[in-house]
Amino acid sequence: MKPSTYLKAGLVLSISTLIVACASAPDYSGNTDSRWANFKNWTKITENRTGTGDPTGFVSGVHKGRDGYRDVYVNDIGKAVILGSAPYNYPAGTVIVKEQFDNLAAFKAQKPTDLTIMVKLQDGATPDAKNWGWVAGYNGKLEETNAFCSGCHSIATQNDFVFTNEDFLRKHY
Numbered sequence: 001m002k003p004s005t006y007l008k009a010g011l012v013l014s015i016s017t018l019i020v021a022c023a024s025a026p027d028y029s030g031n032t033d034s035r036w037a038n039f040k041n042w043t044k045i046t047e048n049r050t051g052t053g054d055p056t057g058f059v060s061g062v063h064k065g066r067d068g069y070r071d072v073y074v075n076d077i078g079k080a081v082i083l084g085s086a087p088y089n090y091p092a093g094t095v096i097v098k099e100q101f102d103n104l105a106a107f108k109a110q111k112p113t114d115l116t117i118m119v120k121l122q123d124g125a126t127p128d129a130k131n132w133g134w135v136a137g138y139n140g141k142l143e144e145t146n147a148f149c150s151g152c153h154s155i156a157t158q159n160d161f162v163f164t165n166e167d168f169l170r171k172h173y
């Protein structure tokens with residue numbers, strides 16, 4: 001092969017690597033719902049902690065399952081409650097974001113594949129789900145009613161439908 005052919009092959013390879021890398025990397029750019037758009041600047045309650053396995057026994061196939069790793073972020077409105085102690089009752093406007101990683105390598109590289117969000121709505125919005133709304137994905141749409149999400153999270157009724165809080169972190173992370 002002529003040197004120029006090597007060069008071209010190399011270029012094609014690096015471009016395709018770039019495309020693959022971009023496709024799997026999370027895209028937190030662009031406009032999305034202002035309620036969680038800049039969650040990366042919030043308090044990461046799992047900072048210096050490693051969350052994996054299935055401490056509740058209820059994760060089944062969701063949230064990357066028992067082999068997945070997770071990070072949880074909270075906005076200022078819910079921060080004092082989630083990092084406080086029971087009873088955990090979140091004020092309207094609380095937003096909790098959970099980043100999900102396929103495995104330890106992805107977690108260490110901070111390359112999440114997925115993201116789920118809970119938004120505490122006004123009183124009376126979704127009383128059956130303690131007024132939480134649900135979002136799947138950074139660019140997802142807030143759903144006031146999502147029986148799939150709320151059905152499972154109702155297991156944490158005592159803690160206002162939120163599994164991860166300071167007591168939980170201390171015990172499992």
Ligand code: HEC
Pocket residue numbers: 053054055056058059060061062063070072096097098116117118134135136146148149150152153161162163164165
């Ligand atoms: C089958 C049960 C189940 C379903 C369905 C489920 N979750 Fe979860 N979720 C959990 C568990 C268990 C945790 C706690 C930590 C862990 O094990 O990952 C959790 C944690 C979270 C957290 C971090 C705050 C917390 O409660 O710990 C968010 C945010 C979240 N889930 C959002 C969602 C959204 C949005 C949906 C629907 C798209 C959803 N979940 C569906 C079980 C579930």
